Amino acid sequence: MAGRRPAAPLNRPTRIYRRLVQTLYRLETDGYWWIAAPASLAIAGLAIVGRKLWGAKQPQA
Numbered sequence: 101m102a103g104r105r106p107a108a109p110l111n112r113p114t115r116i117y118r119r120l121v122q123t124l125y126r127l128e129t130d131g132y133w134w135i136a137a138p139a140s141l142a143i144a145g146l147a148i149v150g151r152k153l154w155g156a157k158q159p160q161a
Contacts, residue, residue, distance in 0.1 A: 120143065128136040
């Protein structure tokens, strides 16, 4: 395995997001899709709003 680098440590928001996705997937597969589906949509909406508000700034022309 020459040339293979160890994976970079995940930052905190990535760990939280990954854990959230795992939890929603578990809820959905356990039959609680009626909780997981609206939660997934709400989280996606918050992610879009968050990127609009605090995302990467556009370079000045």
